[in-house]
Amino acid sequence: MAASLTGNPMRISPLPPLPNLVAFEAAMRHGSFTRAAAELHLTQSAISRQVAQLEDFLGRKLFIREPRALRLTVSGQRYAEVVQRLLVGCAEATEDVMKVRSHTALTVACSSGVAVLWLTPRLASFREAHPEIQLRLTVNDSLASLSPAEFDIGMYYLREGPPPGLAARRLYGEEVFPVCAPGYLNGRTLAPAALANETLLMLDDGQRQWMSWQTWLANQGLPDATLRNVLTSNQYPILLQLAMEGHGIVLGWRHMIDACLREGLLVRASEASASLGGGYYAVWPRDRMEPAAARAFRSWLVRQATPAPA
Template sequence: MSARDALPPLQCLRAFEAAARHGSFTQAGRELNLTQSAISRQIKRLEEDLGRPLFERDPEGLRPTPAGEDYYRVIRRVLRELADETSRQRRRGNERQLTLATSPTIASTWLARKLTDFRDLHPDIELRILTMEDPHRLDLAEFDLGIYYHLSHEIDPPGVAAEPIFSDEDVIAVCSPAYLARFGEVHDATDLLDNHTLLVVEDYFKDWLTWQHWYGTLGLDWHTPAHSLRANSYQLLMHAAFAGQGVVLCWSKLLSEDIAEGRLLKALPHAMPSPGTFSLLTPQHRHLSQAAQRFRQWLLEPPDA
């Protein structure tokens, strides 16, 4: 291949694809763990190689030029096909391995228990769990199926289709028996704010809700709670709830086993219909392995359904 026909460096193509998809050098840098200036340099190198600009700026931000639009469509398709084929080749040596992507909370509070039943039915499948809080940061080549909380009105992670696992779901307030034994019963919604500790998620993603939203949706009077424990990790707050540190909002079906067995109790009788659903994310434009097909059928079409 002559120097004139040589392909641009892969890192430049990845930087361009991410920048065009996000419409931002900064967001592309976050996805690729690079600085904004590093993305800018790689785009400039690519533009010099091609001899034409690929982006232009307008009042709404960064957008591809007509040449950039054409190049983006090709590069996105080529990178996706390359990632899929790379993933297939890697899995070909071990067809029995299944990689599931999910959030740390779902992995620790629900999936780890459910997998016991699946492994009893399919002992030949080797499971691997990949935890990532934000599904939009997933690399499609790194997992077979994903399990995440999904809002229908939000933009889906690129390249995946979402199917609900539960037909409906409620958001409820729960605490441990140890908490009630130490601090007493929660008499009503006002008593919860005045005399108890609310476990509060900070830096939450768009798929979560606040205590204030929960109160407002249910028509309950809200004011700033007298006591709260705050964290930017919902998983940490769930551990705090089990340890008797306060009252937390949770999904009723996700923690149905803990509620049924008394490890968690409803602090209030109220239940708010969840605005989203727990969903199975399936990468599109990829043939599912036998292991992935068996897991999907087990999860979405259980024998007792």
């Protein structure tokens, strides 16, 4: 009975592993495990093993193995006709779905902090270099909650490796230090111990990927520091805006807040800094064919992160 697209879902069964079917179809077309292996960029033994696994699954021999060629058995011939038709149909349907998106369309994912502080001020140079690319920016502070199907390339802060299914390239290392409005401390800088007595602007506990004030102070040898006055938000750009307006001191990530320092909107509140070894990374789906637009954007990210020669 065929599975229906409506009503009660049915498990499609029995169904052999797809790599087994692909190996079988290639070996059938070429009449050779060796030539099938060359086409699929596998070893001859890998193709032979895949076909043997399929034969075990079916309980039928599909090929008669002769010294210089493969011949389909009667069962193999009947099975090959159906398998090839289904694989070709699947490939055509896949191509149709992929064509829905223009090859010049590009979806870039990043956190709100990266979007506001780093990416949007620089996007003009990318768009000038690649006017043909249709850019879509999706903002999500949690990379782990993003499906690889939702974006082509992203830029995220990572403390450890990327989530499963993603590849990554490091762009910037991490350096974290306190910053505030120029008038908040009237030009003074404070020792780490004195910072705990000030109003500290903090990310919510849910933002565990970022360094917290408690972690930063512990890194300065103050693991038991009591924070006397805090103001929290789940959006880092909001905390920076509060700092610029003189409401307190916020932790700043170098490279993200460089423009704010250059323009005098923020100044360092302490000379101390810390790092947990994290950094900013370009990330992209590992197992998907990479569009040319995504390759161009990744190269642009790397160039933007490369220090200019002195």
